[in-house]
Amino acid sequence: xxxxxxxxxxxxxxxxxxxxxxxxxxxxxxxxxxxxxxxxxxxxxxxxxxxxxxxxxxxxxxxxxxxxxxxxxxxxxxxxxxxxxxxxxxxxxxxxxxxxxxxxxxxxxxxxxxxxxxxxxxxxxxxxxxxxxxxxxxxxxxxxxxxxxxxxxxxxxxxxxxxxxxxxxxxxxxxxxxxxxxxxxxxxxxxxxxxxxxxxxxxxxxxxxxxxxxxxxxxxxxxxxxxxxxxxxxxxxxxxxxxxxxxxxxxxxxxxxxxxxxxxxxxxxxxxxxxxxxxxxxxxxxxxxxxxxxxxxxxxxxxxxxxxxxxxxxxxxxxxxxxxxxxxxxxxxxxxxxxxxxxxxxxxxxxxxxxxxxxxxxxxxxxxxxxxxxxxxxxxxxxxxxxxxxxxxxxxxxxxxxxxxxxxxxxxxxxxxxxxxxxxxxxxxxxxxxxxxxxxxxxxxxxxxxxxxxxxxxxxxxxxxxxxxxxxxxxxxxxxxxxxxxxxxxxxxxxxxxxxxxxxxxxxxxxxxxxxxxxxxxxxx
Numbered sequence: 001x002x003x004x005x006x007x008x009x010x011x012x013x014x015x016x017x018x019x020x021x022x023x024x025x026x027x028x029x030x031x032x033x034x035x036x037x038x039x040x041x042x043x044x045x046x047x048x049x050x051x052x053x054x055x056x057x058x059x060x061x062x063x064x065x066x067x068x069x070x071x072x073x074x075x076x077x078x079x080x081x082x083x084x085x086x087x088x089x090x091x092x093x094x095x096x097x098x099x100x101x102x103x104x105x106x107x108x109x110x111x112x113x114x115x116x117x118x119x120x121x122x123x124x125x126x127x128x129x130x131x132x133x134x135x136x137x138x139x140x141x142x143x144x145x146x147x148x149x150x151x152x153x154x155x156x157x158x159x160x161x162x163x164x165x166x167x168x169x170x171x172x173x174x175x176x177x178x179x180x181x182x183x184x185x186x187x188x189x190x191x192x193x194x195x196x197x198x199x200x201x202x203x204x205x206x207x208x209x210x211x212x213x214x215x216x217x218x219x220x221x222x223x224x225x226x227x228x229x230x231x232x233x234x235x236x237x238x239x240x241x242x243x244x245x246x247x248x249x250x251x252x253x254x255x256x257x258x259x260x261x262x263x264x265x266x267x268x269x270x271x272x273x274x275x276x277x278x279x280x281x282x283x284x285x286x287x288x289x290x291x292x293x294x295x296x297x298x299x300x301x302x303x304x305x306x307x308x309x310x311x312x313x314x315x316x317x318x319x320x321x322x323x324x325x326x327x328x329x330x331x332x333x334x335x336x337x338x339x340x341x342x343x344x345x346x347x348x349x350x351x352x353x354x355x356x357x358x359x360x361x362x363x364x365x366x367x368x369x370x371x372x373x374x375x376x377x378x379x380x381x382x383x384x385x386x387x388x389x390x391x392x393x394x395x396x397x398x399x400x401x402x403x404x405x406x407x408x409x410x411x412x413x414x415x416x417x418x419x420x421x422x423x424x425x426x427x428x429x430x431x432x433x434x435x436x437x438x439x440x441x442x443x444x445x446x447x448x449x450x451x452x453x454x455x456x457x458x459x460x461x462x463x464x465x466x467x468x469x470x471x472x473x474x475x476x477x478x479x480x481x482x483x484x485x486x487x488x489x490x491x492x493x494x495x496x497x498x499x500x501x502x503x504x505x506x507x508x509x510x511x512x513x514x515x516x517x518x519x520x521x522x523x524x525x
Contacts, residue, residue, distance in 0.1 A: 001022060001023065001024050002023050002024065002044040002045065002066075002302040002303065003023070003024040003025070003026070003042060003043050003044050003045070004018055004023055004024070004025045004026075004043060004044065004045035004046070004047055004298060004302070005025075005026050005028060005039070005040070005042075005043040005045070005046050005047070006025060006026070006027045006028070006029070006047045006048070007028060007029060007031065007036060007046060007047070007048045007051075007052040008029055008047075008048045008049040008050070008051045008052050008071075009029050009049070009051075010027075010047065010049060010071055010287075010291045011287050011288050011291035011292075013288060013291050013292050013295070014047060014071070014291035014292065014294065014295040015027055015295075016295075017292060017295035017296060017299065018295050018298075018299060021295075021296075021299040021303060022299075022303060023045075023298075023299050023302060023303070026043075029051075030051075033053065033055070033057075033058065036052070036058060037057070037058055037061045038061075040058060040061050040062045040065070041061055041062060041063045041064060042064070043062070043064060043065065044064050044065065044066045044067070044302055045065070045066060045067045045068070045069065045298050045301075045302055046062070046065065046067075046068045046069070047069045047071065047294055047295065047298060048068070048069070048070060048071070048077075049070070049071050049072055050072065050074070050076075050077055051077075052077065053077050054068055054077060054078040054079060054083070055079055055082070056079050056082035059079065059082050059083055059086055059088065062086075062088070065086070065088050066087075066088060066089065066301070066302065067088065067089040067090075067091060067298050067301050067302065068083060068088055068089070068090050068091070069090075069091045069092070069294040069295075069297060069298045070090075070091065070092040070093070070294070071093055071096070071290040071291050071293070071294040072092065072093060072096070072097065072281055072290055073092055073093070073094050073097065073101075073281075074092075074203070074204075074231065075090060075092055075311060076204065076231070078090055080311055080312055081388075083312065083384075084312040084384060084385055084388045085385055085388055085389075086385065087381065087382040087384045087385040088384060089301060089307065089310050089312065089313050089384050090310065090311045090312050091294065091297050091298065091301075091307075091308065091309050091310050091311070092294075092309055092311065093289070093290045093293040093294050093297070093309060094150060094309055095150060095293075096286060096289040096290035096292075096293045096294075097280070097281035097283075097286035097289065097290055098150050098151050098154055099154060099285075099286075100280065100281055100282070100283045100285065100286035101151050101229055101230075101280040101281055101286075102151050102154035102155045102158065102201075103158075104229050104255060104276075104279060104280045105151075105155050105199050105201070105227055105229040105280075106155065106158050106159070108227045108229060108253035108255065108274070108276070109138065109143075109197055109199065109225070109227055109253070110138070111253060111274055112197075112225045112227065112250075112251040112252075112253050112274065113135050113136050113137070113138055113197075113225070114133070114135035114136075115133045115135055115251075117274045118133060118274075119133040136196075138159075138162050138163075138164055138197075139162065139163045139164070140163060140164070140165070141164050141165070141196040141197060142164065142165045142166075142167055142194050142195050142196050142197070143155075143156075143159045143164045143165065143166045143167070143195065143196070143197045143198075143199065144167050144168075144169070144191040144192070144194065144195025144197065144198040144199070145159075145166055145167065145168040145169070145170075145183065145191075145199060145201065146168075146169050146170075146188070146191070146198065146199070146200045146201065146202055146211060146212075146234075147169075147170055147200060147201035147202030147230065148168040148169075148170035148172075148173045148177070148178075148181065148183065148201070149170070149172075149201065149202075151201045151230075152168070152170070152201035152202075153181055155199060155201060156168065156181050156182070156183050157181070157182075160182050160183075164197075165184070166181075166182070166183040166184065167183065167184045167186045167190070167191050167194055167195060168181070168183040168184065168185055168186065168191075169185075169186055169187065169188045169190075169191045170185075170202070173185055188211075188216070189219060192216055192219040192220045192221075193219060193220075193221060194221065195220070195221060195224060196221065196223070196224065196225070197224070197225045197226075197227065198212070198220070198224060198225070198226045198227070199226075199227040199228070199229070200212070200226075200227070200228045200229075200230045200231075200234050200235070201229075201230050202230055202231075202234065203230070203231060204230075204231035204232075204233045204234060208234055209233050209234070210233065210234070210235070210236045211234050211235075212226065212234060212235040212236065212239075212240070213236050213239065214236050214238075214239035214242070217235075217236070217239050217240065217243050217248075217249070218248075220243075220248070220249070222248055223248075223249075223250045224248075224249055224250065225249070225250050225251040225252065225253075226240070226249060226251075226252045226253070227252075227253045227254075228252075228253075228254050228255065228256055229255040229256065229280040230256065230280075231256055232254075232256040232257040232258045232259070232260060233258050235254075237257070237258060237265070237266070237267060238266065240252055240267065241266050241267050241270055241273075244267075244270045244271065244272050244273055245270065249272070250272060251272040251273070251274070252267070252272065252273050252274075253273075253274045253275070253276075254267070254273075254274075254275050254276075255275070255276045255277075255278055255279055255280050256278055256280070257275075257278075260278060261277065262275075262277070293309075297309060300317075300318040304318045304321050304322070305318075305321040305325070306318030306319075306320070306321045312384055312388075313367065313383060313384050314361070314363030314364055314366075314367055315361075315363075316361065316363075316364045320360075320361055320364075323360070324360060324361065324364050324365070326429055326432065326433045326434075326435065327357055327360060327365055327368075327410070327412070327429070328364055328365060328367075328368035328383075329368075329435050330412055330427050330428070330429055330435035330436075331351075331365045331366075331368035331369045331372065331412055332368040332369065332371055332372040333372060333427070333435050333437075333449040333450075333525060334369065334372065334412060334414050334425050334426075334427045334435075334437070334449075335368065335369035335370060335371065335372025335373040335375075335414060336372035336373070336375055336376070336449070336525055337372075337425055337437070337440075337449060337523070337525075338372070338373055338414050338416050338423070338425055339372060339373040339374065339375060339376030340376050340521070340523050340524075341423070341455065341521065341523075342416050342418050342423060346373070346393075346395055346416050346417070346418060347395070347396070347416075347417040347418065347419075348395065348396035348397070348398070348416065348417040349369070349370075349373065349390075349395060349396070349397050349398070349414065349415070349416050349417075350398045350399075350400055350414070350415045350416075351365065351366050351369050351397070351398070351399050351400070351412070351413075351414055352400040352401075352402060352411075352412070352413040352414075352415070353365065353400075353401055353402065353410075353411070353412055353413075354401075354402035354403075354404055354405060354406060354410070354411045354413075355404075355405040355406070355408060355409050355410040355411055356409055356410035357410040357411065357412050358401045358402055358403065362399050362401060364383070365412065366397065366399055367383035367384075367386060367387065368383060369412075369414060370383075370386035370387055370389075370390050370397065371383045371386040373386070373390070373395075374386045374389045374390060408428040408438065409428070409429075410428055410429055411426055411427070411428050411438075412426065412427055412428075413425070413426040413439075414426070423441050424439070424441060424442065425437065425439060425440050425441070426438055426439035427439075427449075434448075435448075435449065436448060437449055437483075437496075440485065440494050440496075441494070442487070443485040443486060443487055443492070443493075443494045444485050445483055445484070445485030445494055445496065446483060446485075447481075447483035447496045448481060448483075448498065449525050450498065450525050451480070451498055451499075451524075451525060452498065452499050452500070452501070452502060452503065452522070452523070452524055453496060453497060453498050453499065453522075453523040453524070453525065454472075454495070454496070454497040454499055454503055454511075454520070454521075454522060454523070455494075455495070455496055455519070455520070455521045455522075455523050456468065456494070456495040456496075456497075456511065456517060456519065456520045456521075457492060457493070457494055457495075457517075457518045457519040457520075458492075458493055458495065458514075458516045458517050458518060459490075459491075459492065459493070459516040459518070460486045460488075460489065460490050460491055460492065460493040461490070461516050464493075464516055465484075465495075467514060468495065468497075468511070468514075471507070471510055471511060471514065472497075472499070472507075475504070475506075475507045475510075476501060477499050477500070477501045477503065477507065478499065478500040478501060479497055479498070479499060479500075480497075480498035480499060480500055481497065481498040482495075482497055483495070483496040483497070484496075492518070502522070503522035508520055508521070508522060
């Protein structure tokens with residue numbers, strides 16, 4: 001039974017779902033990093049919110065860890081690269097609190113427009129300052145949307161309902177998607193120049209850090225109002241204060257800060273500034289939603305291999321996983337064969353599918369191929385860290401899907417570029433479940449890929465098979481299965497044997513010295 005640790009306070013429904021699905025769960029919160037490190041090795045999964053810091057140091061102690069799940073959107077507190085290198089899936093719940101966060105941004109925009117927090121404080125202090133709090137309408141104003149993903153799209157929809165004009169900047173926003181959202185696509189400078197209100201809905205990356213820098217804030221329209229319910233660090237806070245003090249920026253509403261918890265900040269007390277303590281996802285509905293979703297996602301992965309909302313692995317639904325399992329087994333075996341035969345000579349790899357395989361989700365098949373290939377270079381490799389290791393080695397990976405159906409109802413072909421030229425292997429499934437090699441470097445061959453094997457390339461001459469059998473027998477190696485293929489009579493032939501004992505270096509030396517042998521290698525699957 002898989003075992004999961006919930007390390008941050010989370011809705012009780014998360015633990016309930018884990019247990020109902022057959023996953024053992026411990027709820028241990030408020031542990032120091034050292035205390036957490038002492039116990040993390042017991043668990044297959046870690047469910048958390050924003051308090052737990054999943055560092056490389058913690059992951060080093062997580063010997064059994066398979067998945068880390070963040071009940072929420074941001075994964076700033078998780079070292080995703082370190083997790084990927086160790087083969088750990090990192091998941092989040094990008095849609096569980098989308099509406100909540102979008103609604104908070106709209107609420108902050110109303111609060112800015114009508115100075116509601118300031119008016120409330122004044123009124124409750126016994127003042128009646130009607131003339132002091134002269135607000136502005138949202139109707140007909142231009143909203144500048146920085147980030148047009150899921151949350152940004154909801155904000156745009158709500159803003160259009162308020163009769164606002166919406167101008168959106170997002171490098172990934174297509175003209176078709178902008179038309180569907182009912183927004184105008186624009187570059188950042190155009191947005192800054194035209195927007196009466198600006199709201200940010202983008203993750204914090206090297207590209208988006210300080211996207212509202214001092215320089216960009218200076219490009220904004222005088223009297224602009226700015227809302228950030230996304231991530232601290234998207235706005236230069238010092239420059240924002242300067243803009244508020246000068247009057248160029250009429251107001252700013254922040255739910256997030258560079259340093260959190262933000263118990264002190266130069267912006268506090270600045271006229272025109274309002275703030276909330278990172279409440280974007282803080283509704284009862286959102287807390288329940290993200291807890292349920294992360295428990296379901298992690299359970300799917302631990303129990304059936306389903307992958308949803310992973311940041312470092314292709315998605316694979318729980319329904320797809322059983323269907324793809326034999327194809328992934330075939331892909332991994334072919335990748336392992338290529339990795340062992342080509343060794344350090346790989347430059348690029350093309351993964352082709354045709355027939356039934358071409359109709360499936362290609363990313364898991366590619367991940368399985370890379371896992372097989374990279375196993376020649378690392379013992380602890382899986383579908384999560386295989387692409388990471390391939391990228392580290394500079395391996396160029398290409399996917400090709402063919403609509404045609406050839407001699408087999410399904411076929412996966414792997415072609416690698418090496419210093420000695422291109423090398424290709426191909427395989428299929430017998431009875432839709434049994435992986436089988438059908439082509440090796442252009443030579444037709446039918447073979448299982450399992451256990452200990454001997455690979456020999458030789459000149460096709462009479463008596464060779466007998467000599468190979470005698471050499472193995474003299475070394476005490478028993479032959480399990482025997483597979484042959486050749487280009488033409490008397491030409492180059494390939495021999496694949498499954499054996500019950502290890503092929504020793506001494507035996508390989510003997511085999512390579514035999515007349516007609518061009519290559520002899522021990523393989524292990």
